[in-house]
Amino acid sequence: xxxxxxxxxxxxxxxxxxxxxxxxxxxxxxxxxxxxxxxxxxxxxxxxxxxxxxxxxxxxxxxxxxxxxxxxxxxxxxxxxxxxxxxxxxxxxxxxxxxxxxxxxxxxxxxxxxxxxxxxxxxxxxxxxxxxxxxxxxxxxxxxxxxxxxxxxxxxxxxxxxxxxxxxxxxxxxxxxxxxxxxxxxxxxxxxxxxxxxxxxxxxxxxxxxxxxxxxxxxxxxxxxxxxxxxxxxxxxxxxxxxxxxxxxxxxxxxxxxxxxxxxxxxxxxxxxxxxxxxxxxxxxxxxxxxxxxxxxxxxxxxxxxxxxxxxxxxxxxxxxxxxxxxxxxxxxxxxxxxxxxxxxxxxxxxxxxxxxxxxxxxxxxxxxxxxxxxxxxxxxxxxxxxxxxxxxxxxxxxxxxxxxxxxxxxxxxxxxxxxxxxxxxxxxxxxxxxxxxxxxxxxxxxxxxxxxxxxxxxxxxx
Amino acid sequence: xxxxxxxxxxxxxxxxxxxxxxxxxxxxxxxxxxxxxxxxxxxxxxxxxxxxxxxxxxxxxxxxxxxxxxxxxxxxxxxxxxxxxxxxxxxxxxxxxxxxxxxxxxxxxxxxxxxxxxxxxxxxxxxxxxxxxxxxxxxxxxxxxxxxxxxxxxxxxxxxxxxxxxxxxxxxxxxxxxxxxxxxxxxxxxxxxxxxxxxxxxxxxxxxxxxxxxxxxxxxxxxxxxxxxxxxxxxxxxxxxxxxxxxxxxxxxxxxxxxxxxxxxxxxxxxxxxxxxxxxxxxxxxxxxxxxxxxxxxxxxxxxxxxxxxxxxxxxxxxxxxxxxxxxxxxxxxxxxxxxxxxxxxxxxxxxxxxxxxxxxxxxxxxxxxxxxxxxxxxxxxxxxxxxxxxxxx
Numbered sequence: 001x002x003x004x005x006x007x008x009x010x011x012x013x014x015x016x017x018x019x020x021x022x023x024x025x026x027x028x029x030x031x032x033x034x035x036x037x038x039x040x041x042x043x044x045x046x047x048x049x050x051x052x053x054x055x056x057x058x059x060x061x062x063x064x065x066x067x068x069x070x071x072x073x074x075x076x077x078x079x080x081x082x083x084x085x086x087x088x089x090x091x092x093x094x095x096x097x098x099x100x101x102x103x104x105x106x107x108x109x110x111x112x113x114x115x116x117x118x119x120x121x122x123x124x125x126x127x128x129x130x131x132x133x134x135x136x137x138x139x140x141x142x143x144x145x146x147x148x149x150x151x152x153x154x155x156x157x158x159x160x161x162x163x164x165x166x167x168x169x170x171x172x173x174x175x176x177x178x179x180x181x182x183x184x185x186x187x188x189x190x191x192x193x194x195x196x197x198x199x200x201x202x203x204x205x206x207x208x209x210x211x212x213x214x215x216x217x218x219x220x221x222x223x224x225x226x227x228x229x230x231x232x233x234x235x236x237x238x239x240x241x242x243x244x245x246x247x248x249x250x251x252x253x254x255x256x257x258x259x260x261x262x263x264x265x266x267x268x269x270x271x272x273x274x275x276x277x278x279x280x281x282x283x284x285x286x287x288x289x290x291x292x293x294x295x296x297x298x299x300x301x302x303x304x305x306x307x308x309x310x311x312x313x314x315x316x317x318x319x320x321x322x323x324x325x326x327x328x329x330x331x332x333x334x335x336x337x338x339x340x341x342x343x344x345x346x347x348x349x350x351x352x353x354x355x356x357x358x359x360x361x362x363x364x365x366x367x368x369x370x371x372x373x374x375x376x377x378x379x380x381x382x383x384x385x386x387x388x389x390x391x392x393x394x395x396x397x398x399x400x401x402x403x404x405x406x407x408x409x410x411x412x413x414x415x416x417x418x419x420x421x422x423x424x425x426x427x428x429x430x431x432x433x434x435x436x437x438x439x440x441x442x443x444x445x446x447x448x449x450x451x452x453x454x455x456x457x458x459x460x461x462x463x
Numbered sequence: 464x465x466x467x468x469x470x471x472x473x474x475x476x477x478x479x480x481x482x483x484x485x486x487x488x489x490x491x492x493x494x495x496x497x498x499x500x501x502x503x504x505x506x507x508x509x510x511x512x513x514x515x516x517x518x519x520x521x522x523x524x525x526x527x528x529x530x531x532x533x534x535x536x537x538x539x540x541x542x543x544x545x546x547x548x549x550x551x552x553x554x555x556x557x558x559x560x561x562x563x564x565x566x567x568x569x570x571x572x573x574x575x576x577x578x579x580x581x582x583x584x585x586x587x588x589x590x591x592x593x594x595x596x597x598x599x600x601x602x603x604x605x606x607x608x609x610x611x612x613x614x615x616x617x618x619x620x621x622x623x624x625x626x627x628x629x630x631x632x633x634x635x636x637x638x639x640x641x642x643x644x645x646x647x648x649x650x651x652x653x654x655x656x657x658x659x660x661x662x663x664x665x666x667x668x669x670x671x672x673x674x675x676x677x678x679x680x681x682x683x684x685x686x687x688x689x690x691x692x693x694x695x696x697x698x699x700x701x702x703x704x705x706x707x708x709x710x711x712x713x714x715x716x717x718x719x720x721x722x723x724x725x726x727x728x729x730x731x732x733x734x735x736x737x738x739x740x741x742x743x744x745x746x747x748x749x750x751x752x753x754x755x756x757x758x759x760x761x762x763x764x765x766x767x768x769x770x771x772x773x774x775x776x777x778x779x780x781x782x783x784x785x786x787x788x789x790x791x792x793x794x795x796x797x798x799x800x801x802x803x804x805x806x807x808x809x810x811x812x813x814x815x816x817x818x819x820x821x822x823x824x825x826x827x828x829x830x831x832x833x834x835x836x837x838x839x840x841x842x843x844x845x846x847x848x849x850x851x852x853x854x855x856x857x
Contacts, residue, residue, distance in 0.1 A: 162737075240726065252737035259738050262670035264730040317649060321670045328657070329668045330590035331742075 020294025051429030058423025072416040079411035086391040091131035097275025098124025103235035126431040164248035256337035257398030266318035273311035274387035280380035305370035312361040356386025471843040484836035491829015510569035516824035526684030527552035532641035541712035543849035548691040551839040553615040629848030663808035667746040682720040686793035693787040714780030753813020766796035
């Protein structure tokens with residue numbers, strides 16, 4: 001029992017493999033379902049505790065906000081959009097990786113997506129939940145949020161359909177709905193596995209209800225495959241459309257620094273960039289804590305790092321175009337906007353952004369960094385910070401110093417701005433830890449298609 | 464390396480494509496002669512029409528460079544089957560460099576900013592003169608071509624090396640080259656697009672324009688390579704390499720690039736239309752007065768909607784004839800878009816189509832296709848050792 005007691009775990013995963021050696025149908029099921037059905041590790045309680053504490057911070061901040069109004073934040077004229085909108089864009093961007101992994105990589109028949117899609121999709125949902133709150137909080141009168149939705153009313157008032165802010169309402173709510181459906185449909189076969197394996201009566205009942213009578217018959221699988229493919233097709237445009245519309249929120253205006261035709265593709269690339277960084281930030285500690293090195297292999301980390309590098313370069317191209325066109329436009333306001341970004345009161349945020357999003361991610365050119373868990377973890381955290389700074393630079397610096405120097409103003413976030421931001425991590429982490437505790441964080445049935453046994457039985461069909 | 468070699472199939476001497484080349488050359492030379500004669504009387508119109516034709520064929524060659532790089536990095540049998548048609552297109556870059564000479568000589572006839580008198584009276588152009596001036600314009604063109612020719616040279620040389628031995632080190636080298644290529648391609652094409660097209664209306668600017676041109680070039684490359692592959696498939700024995708699955712994948716790529724083009728074009732339009740700033744919207748106004756409105760509508764319907772709907776069908780994507788027809792149609796669509804981008808810069812009174820706008824693309828195209836077919840016939844039409852074939856087998 002002492003040395004070499006865990007042969008499957010101890011074996012080194014060969015480079016380039018997307019699943020460790022010696023795995024069988026049984027070992028995959030045991031390993032993943034044990035995280036839910038067996039004793040809860042202490043680390044989970046610590047993580048959940050941190051999440052819950054931050055959630056309390058969030059509630060406190062919201063209490064302040066609802067009692068005193070948006071005046072508790074630092075927003076003012078001219079900077080009417082502050083941390084709340086930055087956080088909205090940041091969180092919604094993070095969600096994109098989940099959709100990309102589950103939909104686009106599925107359509108491209110990329111089998112390495114299998115072990116990371118489940119929790120990436122969960123991450124998408126929780127990130128969208130965090131994101132969706134901010135515009136509502138920003139309203140100042142959140143109880144009137146339903147005014148955003150067009151409905152016949154006695155006032156004869158309709159939202160302005162030409163405004164991307166209205167498109168946002170549709171885009172984000174569609175995104176949340178389709179992501180939830182996709183995630184839930186993907187869970188059904190695994191919920192049935194948990195129903196069958198749970199020793200707890202209550203657990204059996206609850207998993208049973210949500211498994212919706214799944215028995216794994218051929219006709220079930222047939223419909224399941226069709227549904228997944230249809231949902232993947234539905235989600236694919238959402239990967240692009242949501243952040244495109246978010247970028248329109250800025251780009252359709254005339255504010256220098258906001259009005260840029262490159263915004264749609266550059267925002268989408270940035271969203272995928274930050275999304276993959278967040279998946280890596282979560283995946284690396286998770287695989288260490290639960291011993292999932294056989295499922296989330298170095299090949300996965302390598303591939304994610306490559307996606308980050310590619311999208312990071314597109315984002316860098318965006319920064320370069322902004323700078324070049326400030327010159328090329330020969331427009332006084334465009335030029336002064338760029339000049340102020342370089343040297344103005346917020347210059348620190350711009351240069352920090354270049355460091356985090358352009359310079360440091362170049363380390364990912366090296367395979368040694370891409371396959372080094374600690375190195376990749378650090379780079380991914382830097383990218384998360386960088387993408388937050390990017391939104392800060394766009395939102396704040398453009399508003400603070402616009403056309404008339406007499407109306408310039410400096411925005412300083414208050415403690416309630418920050419606690420509303422930090423608190424949202426509480427919501428995110430709490431939901432994430434509840435997910436890890438109660439649902440299989442890796443898709444059991446899809447992982448089973450990767451083991452050698454599946455090849456023999458013609459598992460190729462499921463791709 | 465575990466990769467098994469495929470048979471090395473070449474274009475035989477009695478193949479119809481061998482005859483098509485000289486015919487294209489004759490057509491091209493006749494059209495070129497007419498253009499040349501016209502240039503004596505109306506050099507301005509001649510060089511402006513020439514630019515339209517030039518951009519059309521250059522787009523195919525440069526797009527091929529980018530698609531090849533994507534294939535070398537990402538793999539996939541779809542890329543392996545069109546690798547040789549794409550490579551042959553990149554080998555036309557020396558010809559295209561030579562064909563750039565009329566544009567270099569005609570800078571003054573093409574671009575407003577090339578006249579010191581105009582610049583002196585226009586404060587905005589004076590501000591831009593550090594970038595938009597004739598010597599720097601020519602230096603930049605030389606740099607672009609130097610980079611493109613170097614990449615095309617290495618990519619083709621190593622690709623042929625791979626055919627001989629299937630050495631995995633060659634494959635690895637191609638992958639490294641492709642990474643550098645994509646970086647260089649992105650930068651050079653962006654600035655070439657600004658220099659050659661955007662600066663036709665030197666007050667106008669749009670940051671997405673470089674990406675839009677890249678998307679169009681990718682579309683051009685697929686739209687051209689697919690018909691070539693379909694002709695090769697129908698006349699040669701390529702069953703061991705080309706499967707229905709790969710044809711379907713190519714159709715999906717064509718569809719994807721149509722969507723990318725539409726996405727980028729719509730983004731630019733929507734943002735400029737919404738903000739409605741005089742210096743930006745005037746570009747669209749010029750392109751929507753009189754008959755240009757119908758040309759723009761044509762692009763929406765026939766460069767996007769129709770091919771989009773056709774390619775949604777799985778059945779259409781599996782049938783080579785339909786796929787090739789869509790590809791050729793899109794090449795025509797590319798000509799319409801380039802016409803729409805370039806010609807209204809000079810015309811302020813609405814739509815007009817000059818005879819040379821039609822003849823110049825045919826003139827360059829005839830010569831280009833002749834040159835292309837010579838290069839296509841020089842090597843095996845399907846790479847012998849592309850690792851992507853082995854991957855697909857596994």
